[in-house]
Amino acid sequence: MATKLVKGNSAVIIGALYAGCDCYFGYPITPASEILQDASLYFPKLGRKFVQAESEEAAINMVYGAASTGHRVMAASSSPGMSLKTEGISYIAAAELPCVIVDIMRAGPGLGNIGAEQGDYSQMVKGGGHGNYKNIVLAPNSVQEMCDFTAKGFDLAFKYRIPVIILADGVLGQMIEPLVFPKKAIEPTIDESWAVGGTAETRGNMISTIMLDFDELEELNERLQKKYELIEKAEVDHEGYQLEDASIVLVSYGISSRIARTAVDIARKQGYKAGLFRPKTLWPFPKDELKKLAKGTDKEFISVEMSNGQMIEDIKLAIECSAPVDLVSRMGGNLITVEQITEKISRIANKRGLK
Amino acid sequence: MTEKVIGKAPGLYKEFVRKGGSAPTATHYCPGCGHGILHKIIGEAMSDFDIQDRTIAISPVGCAVFAYYYFDCGNVQAAHGRAPAVATGISRARPDSVVISYQGDGDLASIGLNETLQAANRGEKIAVIFVNNTVYGMTGGQMAPTTLVGEKTSTSPDGRDPRFSGYPIHMCELIDTLKAPVFIERVSLSDIAHIRKARKAIRKAIEIQSQGKGYAFVEVLSNCPTNLKQNAEQTIEWINEHMEKEFPLGNFRDTSNDVDKIEKIYSDFSVESLDEIFELEKAHIFDTKSGGNYAARRLKVAGFGGQGVLSMGLLAAGAGCFAGHEVSWFPSYGPEQRGGTANCSVVISDDPIGSPVVQYPDILVAMNRPSLEKFAADAVSGATIFYDSSAGQFDPPDGITAVSVPTIEIARKAGSEKAINTAMLGVMIQSGVLGIGKTHFCEALKVHFAAKQKVVDINLRAIDLGSEWARENL
Numbered sequence A: 001m002a003t004k005l006v007k008g009n010s011a012v013i014i015g016a017l018y019a020g021c022d023c024y025f026g027y028p029i030t031p032a033s034e035i036l037q038d039a040s041l042y043f044p045k046l047g048r049k050f051v052q053a054e055s056e057e058a059a060i061n062m063v064y065g066a067a068s069t070g071h072r073v074m075a076a077s078s079s080p081g082m083s084l085k086t087e088g089i090s091y092i093a094a095a096e097l098p099c100v101i102v103d104i105m106r107a108g109p110g111l112g113n114i115g116a117e118q119g120d121y122s123q124m125v126k127g128g129g130h131g132n133y134k135n136i137v138l139a140p141n142s143v144q145e146m147c148d149f150t151a152k153g154f155d156l157a158f159k160y161r162i163p164v165i166i167l168a169d170g171v172l173g174q175m176i177e178p179l180v181f182p183k184k185a186i187e188p189t190i191d192e193s194w195a196v197g198g199t200a201e202t203r204g205n206m207i208s209t210i211m212l213d214f215d216e217l218e219e220l221n222e223r224l225q226k227k228y229e230l231i232e233k234a235e236v237d238h239e240g241y242q243l244e245d246a247s248i249v250l251v252s253y254g255i256s257s258r259i260a261r262t263a264v265d266i267a268r269k270q271g272y273k274a275g276l277f278r279p280k281t282l283w284p285f286p287k288d289e290l291k292k293l294a295k296g297t298d299k300e301f302i303s304v305e306m307s308n309g310q311m312i313e314d315i316k317l318a319i320e321c322s323a324p325v326d327l328v329s330r331m332g333g334n335l336i337t338v339e340q341i342t343e344k345i346s347r348i349a350n351k352r353g354l355k
Numbered sequence B: 001m002t003e004k005v006i007g008k009a010p011g012l013y014k015e016f017v018r019k020g021g022s023a024p025t026a027t028h029y030c031p032g033c034g035h036g037i038l039h040k041i042i043g044e045a046m047s048d049f050d051i052q053d054r055t056i057a058i059s060p061v062g063c064a065v066f067a068y069y070y071f072d073c074g075n076v077q078a079a080h081g082r083a084p085a086v087a088t089g090i091s092r093a094r095p096d097s098v099v100i101s102y103q104g105d106g107d108l109a110s111i112g113l114n115e116t117l118q119a120a121n122r123g124e125k126i127a128v129i130f131v132n133n134t135v136y137g138m139t140g141g142q143m144a145p146t147t148l149v150g151e152k153t154s155t156s157p158d159g160r161d162p163r164f165s166g167y168p169i170h171m172c173e174l175i176d177t178l179k180a181p182v183f184i185e186r187v188s189l190s191d192i193a194h195i196r197k198a199r200k201a202i203r204k205a206i207e208i209q210s211q212g213k214g215y216a217f218v219e220v221l222s223n224c225p226t227n228l229k230q231n232a233e234q235t236i237e238w239i240n241e242h243m244e245k246e247f248p249l250g251n252f253r254d255t256s257n258d259v260d261k262i263e264k265i266y267s268d269f270s271v272e273s274l275d276e277i278f279e280l281e282k283a284h285i286f287d288t289k290s291g292g293n294y295a296a297r298r299l300k301v302a303g304f305g306g307q308g309v310l311s312m313g314l315l316a317a318g319a320g321c322f323a324g325h326e327v328s329w330f331p332s333y334g335p336e337q338r339g340g341t342a343n344c345s346v347v348i349s350d351d352p353i354g355s356p357v358v359q360y361p362d363i364l365v366a367m368n369r370p371s372l373e374k375f376a377a378d379a380v381s382g383a384t385i386f387y388d389s390s391a392g393q394f395d396p397p398d399g400i401t402a403v404s405v406p407t408i409e410i411a412r413k414a415g416s417e418k419a420i421n422t423a424m425l426g427v428m429i430q431s432g433v434l435g436i437g438k439t440h441f442c443e444a445l446k447v448h449f450a451a452k453q454k455v456v457d458i459n460l461r462a463i464d465l466g467s468e469w470a471r472e473n474l
């Protein structure tokens, strides 16, 4: 178990390279730039391909092109750059191309600032660009997961031919923790059934997103929805902490979920039955699991997110409003504090006698 | 332009199955449109150079969006204006491929101008075939960046007025300002004599790709009989008399005989190479024991940039790893660092670490006055503050211990003024506040300064001297 102290952003590139990622296309933006920098350092050392693109739009379209060839390819950016990429992500989803895109979220809207936020939730989890499409969205909460989820992202992207978003934030990107390196490396092969590789075998293949015929396009849309149903059945992932007897359930992902976990420990010491439900996949959202949790018993949920109640909507939908859902949030680059959460827990518990 | 656009040509599919419909050998282009002629020339070149297997053609957004109905090669259709970026991705991923980007003037010179120039400037291994017909054909004949002054279009009903819309953009001339392109030429499809020259230039651009030599750009003056409402004669006159005046024909550059093939690079996916570039032989196996009884430490280190505060934090985190604890480190980043200050948070714990950002430290290291003033008030009751003696007189709040350390003196004795951070660390180690033995810091230090034995030695000495100072003074 070879371990090193590694920055979250660097762990992304480590995960990608061991997972057989062949091309990186990016554009500088804080707090994601170390991903680009590390790519520029390591990709060429392995004869793999790196381009600093002229913009995030160009970068995502390079991804579209390179993904069309059946190779494992990726890009990373931060919120304003992700907004620019959404056109390209819609095309990638429509063309059913596999790729991994990393979003190291910063505070918005607009240029905002470079502090950590989770305000891209809706943009990424609901698709982001035009049309009826979804991205698989993975939400790491440690340096280890920055590496592991990136690698897993490639597997999912190819299993379903779908863009996979790694949704992290400025703190996860900038922090350093011990990273256990992957033990195996993937030597990818090209799927000649669909890729356009510039070879005799793939000469008859074509990647396109234009379909003038309404019925034909509807058929694609329906096929996409079927694929999404499959993914919702097979790929949901979450983690529970102290949930068994919890009457107050925090729901939180990414960096917020770590703060929420500490808050659970403190609330427990104060005598409150708090627990944490942490989605690792934001789409597919673990709605059945949440629904089960909400069933029958007298519980209250709190969405702990560094955004304006974007995930809370999914929680309410998941539990079909069978329990109250509150919000603890900070925005603008401020982190949620443990005290903010524990205060909310005690207020709710005391009000409703949920101790 | 009187040539029929319907008909067989080598390099094009015999029947246009993807198009569907009742006329499987007719194109979707309007009668008399230059796109059809151009397709034949490209198809013929692919066939003659025997590169159809290797070729990937990119269909743009515009009337040629369905170019993949026709080209008998690999086909990728791109978003509006992004064809050169898509081409870049393909060409990089597949070094053996021949990539042809086929684009109209709205696509290439307006919405995709940046991608166009940047791909040219990088010297991507692609052939760009640029169809300049002075209008947006597909969307109904709106003004394009190449529309002539005075030309009437559906968005310049009184003719292009340069006072409000500027002048026609000259793509060959623009690209000719860049160093990387290998081949740049402007040709026309007005009549048979011109088509012959156009054929030659397009074949050259594609041949350069088959040889893997670099970027080639051919601008093709063409027509849009439908939107410009021109018959065959009017088309010839329009291109020869009006367009050519604005866009002079000719070769701008051909260095294909002077340049070497671009080196093809192939990817290495082996685990051995990966382990080597990440220097895993220098990695460690930490015996991390969660749930131990080490009381968590939350440490903030702050100072000027260049005082080694980020390193000091990393050394503490590293020592924590060697001691078998969970650790996290988080820096100030971006503009926060501007103005020459830096700080980092370190958490060392036997429980999973929540937030890596330390707002209320139980150990604060302040290497200068501003840091002391900024963070001292945040220190929790019972905290220890270590500050550099250069920060001057400081009276700690009640319940907080403050230690003034002459780091420069200690570092100088160790052999380098740069070692103030490790001198400070030595003091902290000896004070016992971190609860981690000195050997672990020495291990972390060796990892941190791996390549530089001399630096390791100086810093080990600084730790020792710092510890000694603490023994005598605390």
Ligand SMILES: Cc1ncc(C[n+]2csc(CCOP(=O)(O)OP(=O)(O)O)c2C)c(N)n1
Pocket: B061, B062, B063, B064, B080, B103, B104, B105, B106, B107, B108, B131, B133, B135, B136, B137, B138, B139, B144
């Ligand atoms: C982002 C975006 N904006 C606008 C359009 C609409 N659109 C389709 S074709 C086209 C113009 C293409 O003109 P040109 O590149 O000159 O090619 P031509 O049709 O003349 O061959 C436009 C604006 C689009 N498809 N996508």
Ligand code: SF4
Pocket: B028, B029, B030, B032, B033, B034, B035, B063, B133, B137, B138, B223, B224, B225, B226, B227
């Ligand atoms: S609209 Fe113009 S450019 Fe498009 S196919 Fe018809 S004639 Fe050609």
